[in-house]
Amino acid sequence: MKRESLIVHTLLILGSVLALFPLFWMLSASFMTRGESTTFPPHLIPHIPTLDQYRELFVRLKIGRAFFSSTVISVVTTLFSLLFNSMAGYAFAKLRFGGRERMFGWLLTALIIPAQVGMLPLFLMMKALHLVNTYWGVIIPSLASVFGIFLIRQFMLSIPQELLEAARIDGAGELRIYWSVVMPLARPILATLAIFTFMTTWNDFMWPLIILSSDARYTLPVSIASLSAEHAVDVELMMAGSVVTVLPVLLLFLFLQRYYIAGLMVGSVKG
Amino acid sequence: MKSEARAAALFLTPAMVVLLVFFFVPVIAGFALSVTDFDLYSIGDIHNLRFVALRNYAAVVRNDVFWTAFFNTLYFSIVGGPLTVAASLAAALLVNAKVARWKGIFRTIYFAPVVTTLVAVAIVFRFLYHPRFGVINRMLDAVGLAQVDWLGDPRFAMPAIVLFAVWKNFGYNMIIFIAGLQNIPEELYEAARIDGAGPWRQFRHITLPMLGPTFLFVGVVTAIGYLQLFAEPYVMTRGGPVNKTLSAVMLMYQQGFKWWRMGYAAAIAFLLFLVIGAATMLQMRLQERRR
Numbered sequence: 437m438k439r440e441s442l443i444v445h446t447l448l449i450l451g452s453v454l455a456l457f458p459l460f461w462m463l464s465a466s467f468m469t470r471g472e473s474t475t476f477p478p479h480l481i482p483h484i485p486t487l488d489q490y491r492e493l494f495v496r497l498k499i500g501r502a503f504f505s506s507t508v509i510s511v512v513t514t515l516f517s518l519l520f521n522s523m524a525g526y527a528f529a530k531l532r533f534g535g536r537e538r539m540f541g542w543l544l545t546a547l548i549i550p551a552q553v554g555m556l557p558l559f560l561m562m563k564a565l566h567l568v569n570t571y572w573g574v575i576i577p578s579l580a581s582v583f584g585i586f587l588i589r590q591f592m593l594s595i596p597q598e599l600l601e602a603a604r605i606d607g608a609g610e611l612r613i614y615w616s617v618v619m620p621l622a623r624p625i626l627a628t629l630a631i632f633t634f635m636t637t638w639n640d641f642m643w644p645l646i647i648l649s650s651d652a653r654y655t656l657p658v659s660i661a662s663l664s665a666e667h668a669v670d671v672e673l674m675m676a677g678s679v680v681t682v683l684p685v686l687l688l689f690l691f692l693q694r695y696y697i698a699g700l701m702v703g704s705v706k707g
Numbered sequence: 708m709k710s711e712a713r714a715a716a717l718f719l720t721p722a723m724v725v726l727l728v729f730f731f732v733p734v735i736a737g738f739a740l741s742v743t744d745f746d747l748y749s750i751g752d753i754h755n756l757r758f759v760a761l762r763n764y765a766a767v768v769r770n771d772v773f774w775t776a777f778f779n780t781l782y783f784s785i786v787g788g789p790l791t792v793a794a795s796l797a798a799a800l801l802v803n804a805k806v807a808r809w810k811g812i813f814r815t816i817y818f819a820p821v822v823t824t825l826v827a828v829a830i831v832f833r834f835l836y837h838p839r840f841g842v843i844n845r846m847l848d849a850v851g852l853a854q855v856d857w858l859g860d861p862r863f864a865m866p867a868i869v870l871f872a873v874w875k876n877f878g879y880n881m882i883i884f885i886a887g888l889q890n891i892p893e894e895l896y897e898a899a900r901i902d903g904a905g906p907w908r909q910f911r912h913i914t915l916p917m918l919g920p921t922f923l924f925v926g927v928v929t930a931i932g933y934l935q936l937f938a939e940p941y942v943m944t945r946g947g948p949v950n951k952t953l954s955a956v957m958l959m960y961q962q963g964f965k966w967w968r969m970g971y972a973a974a975i976a977f978l979l980f981l982v983i984g985a986a987t988m989l990q991m992r993l994q995e996r997r998r
Contacts, residue, residue: 441806448801452816458874459819461842462831474840524722531715546730548927548987550935552956553976554733556969557740560750561733577729580722610714639824641938642956646964657826661942664830671834678827689822693815696822700882 459682466490466676473671489676499680501652502659509571509644509655510637513578517633518626520580525588526618530600531610540589546582552642559646573647574655578637584629590702591625592618628699631692635685656681741973750967763974773975775950776958779865780979783954784933784986787869791933792925794873795880796918802881803888814885818878825875829942832871833858836943858944861951868939868952876932880925887921888914923994930986934979955979 465473467485493499527533528540558577559568567573595618603613619626641657648654651662660677667673689696741763748755767773802813820828835842836857844854857867891914899909936954940946946953955975963972 444801444804444806448813451798455817455820458831458835478845520722523718527715527718531711533712533715548931549734550980550983552959553737553980554730556963556973557733557736580725585722635822641826657824661826674830678830681827682823685822697882701886
């Protein structure tokens with residue numbers, strides 16, 4: 437037993453080093469002076485930590501604009517997706533109407549359709565709507581999602597029907613039941629969906645890359661991908677850019693991981 | 708019940724309109740696009756658009772670059788997928804081991820790469836893989852091994868991207884495997900121990916079969932994700948060296964959004980869709996046969 441414990445913990449710690457080292461190196465190099473991360477012998481931690489790279493990023497390269505774009509797009513997408521998906525999920529879970537199961541099953545097939553298949557026509561549509569190079573062009577296709585509806589529906593199935601009937605007998609309208617009875621009960625799953633949507637939107641790359649054309653509107657991933665092509669040799673600067681991009685979602689995960697992991701579990705039940 | 712149906716229509720409308728207009732219609736339109744010669748001239752004036760039947764598909768399959776991208780994508784999925792799943796299972800077994808302490812902390816650490824922004828950590832790995840200054844080569848050097856030009860050598864570029872993808876994604880499947888492991892009744896292991904089965908036989912004859920449905924889910928999700936490879940080569944190699952990391956989605960992006968050959972690009976997208984559908988079906992079949 438002693439020996440087994442030793443082996444298991446050695447491997448666990450080794451795995452942790454592998455998982456964390458790239459993130460540690462990113463953080464460490466971002467506080468170095470220009471060129472310090474490529475010296476011989478290598479520095480793993482900065483000799484004199486400096487904020488020079490961050491100053492360069494925010495003052496000269498105006499990365500604050502990309503931070504702003506990412507924040508606006510992620511927050512607006514999250515709020516709308518909470519509203520739209522919870523409404524649809526509620527209808528699929530609790531309201532009786534003809535063809536409900538068939539419609540829901542049909543919706544689920546969308547989960548295996550890769551988004552890229554629709555991206556070309558979607559771009560032409562956005563062009564016709566004059567939404568190319570706008571925040572709405574990024575946001576609109578994500579206002580609702582099949583995964584979000586699925587997540588909400590699975591949760592709401594467990595809300596007792598009697599609760600809704602009681603509210604109906606008391607004379608509450610359907611909108612009121614949804615907003616005052618169902619939504620408060622659904623708070624944990626709404627938290628899960630909020631974190632999921634925020635992180636997915638924040639990290640998304642391909643669609644923003646396609647739809648945004650001016651660097652004044654770029655999101656963080658698009659912005660640092662474009663910077664990394666121009667500043668291929670400025671290691672420390674690019675590490676600071678990566679930290680600025682990764683840190684918000686990493687912190688969000690660390691504080692709210694309970695909800696995030698709960699969502700993964702619901703997602704995998706269908707398997 | 709009529710009022711309930713009316714309410715349902717009201718509640719469903721916003722989400723259904725968004726999904727219909729901005730997902731299902733574009734997917735169908737994508738197929739329509741793939742049988743036209745939509746290009747830069749059609750963007751200028753839609754009257755230049757012509758129906759070309761399956762000519763785009765014929766042009767795609769005659770193009771060597773397409774097959775390069777296709778096999779690169781398959782390579783990434785067939786090598787990277789199982790490696791990721793194996794790493795996930797190993798991590799899950801370790802975290803879930805009876806003797807393991809601080810399970811929550813290790814689980815969080817292993818999951819951290821999953822939530823990071825793909826583009827940002829791809830940039831980090833580009834520097835870790837740097838032939839002269841990269842930490843990885845310096846470690847190889849320190850233990851006396853030959854240094855490798857990870858992203859510049861045609862033989863190593865795709866394996867380097869695979870290793871990066873394993874690092875980035877193994878934590879996701881790990882969480883699902885942990886849930887699967889916790890669903891296996893403890894009595895099965897007790898009975899096996901009484902029959903004198905060692906750890907390996909318990910793993911082989913209880914753990915693996917009981918994880919069957921989990922393997923299916925994890926396999927399908929990983930395959931769908933990996934066949935859509937795009938950001939990693941876009942950021943780390945631009946598809947090079949000599950197209951060794953060019954993926955199907957990247958080719959579609961270049962043809963569609965760089966050269967505006969949208970009909971041609973739509974044909975590539977649809978072929979990819981077929982491959983993803985086939986991969987999903989194949990895994991479900993294999994799963995059924997094992998039962």
